[in-house]
Amino acid sequence: MVVLFIGLQVFILNNIQIAGFVNPYLYIYLILCLPVNAPKWLVLSLGFGVGTAIDYLTATPGLHASATVFIAFVRLILLPMLLPLSRTEDENWPTVKYFGWSWFLRYIVIFTLLHHTLLFMLEAFSFKLFWFTAIKIVASTIFTLLLLVFTQRIQYSSEDRM
Amino acid sequence: MWGFLHFLQRTYHYLLFIVLQVTAFMLLVSKNPYQRAEFLSTGVAISGGLYSFTSTFTQAFVYKDANEKLAAENVMLKNMLAGKTKLNLPSFPYSDTLELATYRYSYAKVVNNSVNKLGNAITLNKGLAQGMRVGLGVVSSHGVVGVIKGVSSNYSVVLPIINSQMRISSKLKHTGYFGSLYWDGRDYRKAHLEGIEHYVQISVGDTVVTSGYGTIFPEGMLIGTVDKLDLSADGAFYDIVVNLSTNYKKLSYVEVISNINAGEQAKTEGEQTTNE
Numbered sequence: 001m002v003v004l005f006i007g008l009q010v011f012i013l014n015n016i017q018i019a020g021f022v023n024p025y026l027y028i029y030l031i032l033c034l035p036v037n038a039p040k041w042l043v044l045s046l047g048f049g050v051g052t053a054i055d056y057l058t059a060t061p062g063l064h065a066s067a068t069v070f071i072a073f074v075r076l077i078l079l080p081m082l083l084p085l086s087r088t089e090d091e092n093w094p095t096v097k098y099f100g101w102s103w104f105l106r107y108i109v110i111f112t113l114l115h116h117t118l119l120f121m122l123e124a125f126s127f128k129l130f131w132f133t134a135i136k137i138v139a140s141t142i143f144t145l146l147l148l149v150f151t152q153r154i155q156y157s158s159e160d161r162m
Numbered sequence: 163m164w165g166f167l168h169f170l171q172r173t174y175h176y177l178l179f180i181v182l183q184v185t186a187f188m189l190l191v192s193k194n195p196y197q198r199a200e201f202l203s204t205g206v207a208i209s210g211g212l213y214s215f216t217s218t219f220t221q222a223f224v225y226k227d228a229n230e231k232l233a234a235e236n237v238m239l240k241n242m243l244a245g246k247t248k249l250n251l252p253s254f255p256y257s258d259t260l261e262l263a264t265y266r267y268s269y270a271k272v273v274n275n276s277v278n279k280l281g282n283a284i285t286l287n288k289g290l291a292q293g294m295r296v297g298l299g300v301v302s303s304h305g306v307v308g309v310i311k312g313v314s315s316n317y318s319v320v321l322p323i324i325n326s327q328m329r330i331s332s333k334l335k336h337t338g339y340f341g342s343l344y345w346d347g348r349d350y351r352k353a354h355l356e357g358i359e360h361y362v363q364i365s366v367g368d369t370v371v372t373s374g375y376g377t378i379f380p381e382g383m384l385i386g387t388v389d390k391l392d393l394s395a396d397g398a399f400y401d402i403v404v405n406l407s408t409n410y411k412k413l414s415y416v417e418v419i420s421n422i423n424a425g426e427q428a429k430t431e432g433e434q435t436t437n438e
Contacts (some may be wrong), residue, residue: 040175048182055189062189063197069186073179122190125200 024143025064027054028115029151031072032108035092036083040076047072060123067119071111082107096156108148109141116141233269233415236303240267240417265380266420268293270300270318272413277324277350284308284320286416294318297378299419305384305407306330306372307416323385324350324410331376332385335369337362343370343385343404350410352389355402360393362400370404377424 031047051065084099091098094107116137124133191201244265270292274285288294290313300307300320308322309330321328326347332355333340341357355370368388374381390403421427 041178044175044178044182048186051186061193062186062191063194066183066186066190069179069182073175073183076175122197125197126204 023140024147025054025115025119025140026144026147026151027064028068028071028112028144029148031068031075032111032148033093033095034075036079036087036094037092043072043076044069063119063122066122067115070118071115074114075111078110082110096152104152105145105149108145112141112144112148113137116144229415230271233271233417237267237269237417264421264423266422267417268420269415269417270294271415273317275410275413277410280326280347282322282325282350282410283311284322284410284413284416286310286318286320286418287316288418289314289316289318291315293420294418295420297424299378300416301379301383301419302408302413302416304409305386306379307408307410307413309378310418320416322410323353323406323408330379330385331373332370333373334358334362334364334388335371335382337364340373340375341399341402351406353386353404353406355388355404356394356399358400358402360398360400364388364391364400364402366391370402377421377427379419380421 047068051068054064270286270288312319372379372383386404386406389405
């Protein structure tokens with residue numbers, strides 16, 4: 001299931017990458033929507049693996065890998081704190097289906113912002129173009145968030161119908 | 163052993179994260195030309211900053227002797243200049259104090275200094291043994307500094323303009339009106355000049371110099387420039403804020419001025435007042 005998702009996301013992402021100035025990075029959906037109880041080594045390795053795959057396809061070795069491993073790591077620490085205390089064992093996926101839209105939005109805003117900040121900072125690799133980088137971070141974050149919501153929406157409604 | 167393994171099991175993800183992150187970072191700075199260049203130039207900037215930082219120290223040692231030599235040379239030149247101030251009229255025989263070098267300069271190094279108190283003071287590395295006396299004027303290459311108020315055998319203490327007890331007779335250079343300069347205890351860069359009548363034409367930027375009254379400073383030594391003008395409460399006098407030309411935070415070498423005829427002048431003035 002997860003492996004299938006990687007392939008799908010990478011292909012979608014590879015196409016969106018061409019878009020230009022504002023780059024949405026939907027691939028973080030893969031890391032964000034891993035099961036809550038996924039083994040830590042798997043989350044981290046997957047972050048690194050997905051990042052490296054993107055890097056390979058966009059010829060930027062280490063860039064996406066670094067940013068994605070970072071959010072994978074932060075997710076390990078932060079997710080248990082973010083989850084509602086009333087969570088049951090069945091509610092194992094951090095999705096709208098279990099925790100609702102407001103929780104999901106807060107969750108993706110935090111991690112998208114973290115990921116994009118690190119990504120664009122590493123891409124600029126200096127504070128010379130600080131404001132330009134800041135604008136890129138905010139614009140791309142908004143774009144990515146829209147796509148994440150859209151993706152979740154599709155998944156949600158398709159599951160509903162099932 | 164099991165404890166350690168258990169610990170490892172609980173925290174291995176930190177290690178794994180660090181390993182993966184370092185790997186990604188290494189890839190980033192080694193395989194991407196732009197990031198590589200930025201990374202290297204950051205390194206150069208850091209080492210460059212470090213070098214200039216250390217060089218300020220080494221230069222301080224290297225130039226210490228040079229500074230001292232220059233200070234000595236300045237004093238020598240000023241003494242020569244002071245000796246030249248006689249009128250050059252060979253056909254007219256005269257004999258008065260204009261012929262003599264009235265002021266003698268010597269230099270000293272500032273070894274202690276304060277700018278943030280009401281009773282600011284400066285310590286010089288010369289004292290009685292080097293010819294320092296209470297009441298000698300102290301100037302820097304930028305302008306008047308203060309007056310010596312205490313001497314030991316090898317050190318002297320100067321009360322600078324920026325001491326609330328200090329008053330210096332000063333005048334406006336281009337009009338010649340004089341007043342008393344004092345410090346209000348706030349900003350070490352600004353002093354106040356009072357006692358200038360309200361009808362005097364003054365503009366911001368006018369030069370304030372020593373009046374030459376008294377025996378401490380020669381006439382016309384730079385004190386500062388007019389920064390702000392206000393009339394005093396009764397409207398009779400100006401309250402003038404003066405930008406001091408001496409930067410008290412940067413003092414290192416100063417010159418001490420002794421008036422050779424001070425004793426004679428004071429004695430004459432003293433006789434006059436006792437006669438009255």
